[in-house]
């Protein structure tokens with residue numbers, strides 16, 4: 506059965522940034538940790554400071570255990586809507602394509618150079634052999 510995942514923008518998630526209403530975003534998922542703030546072994550302050558941004562690096566840096574990661578899933582309320590975030594990967598792929606296309610264009614444009622070089626060396630070799 507298909508499951509419906511609720512999507513939140515970073516803007517929406519960042520509005521939940523207080524001790525009574527605290528959401529964090531880790532690895533593309535949104536977690537409502539309001540009820541866990543006081544129990545969090547790393548402290549409530551780290552969670553409150555992690556609101557309004559992608560806290561994946563901080564979460565990973567803390568070296569969370571497998572059980573912490575399992576517990577985390579019970580707080581998941583949805584996923585991050587990335588449709589409003591520019592896709593850097595796609596842009597860089599486009600740039601790579603752009604440069605390789607340019608290179609192909611240039612080699613098409615300057616095909617005369619290698620052909621002329623080969624032609625000249627053939628003529629020189631021919632003349633040299635004839636002199637002998």
Ligand code: HEM
Nearest residue numbers: 529536546547551555560563564567569570573576577580
């Ligand atoms: C739903 C989300 C989270 C859950 C369920 C969770 C749970 C836990 C648990 C169970 C621990 C104890 C150590 C372990 O078992 O790994 C812990 C420690 C810690 N957590 Fe979290 N955590 C969450 C999110 C975060 C985030 C977003 C940050 C950082 C921004 C963070 C920072 C820390 C730190 C600094 C420690 C202390 C590590 C230490 O003392 O060595 N946690 N967390």
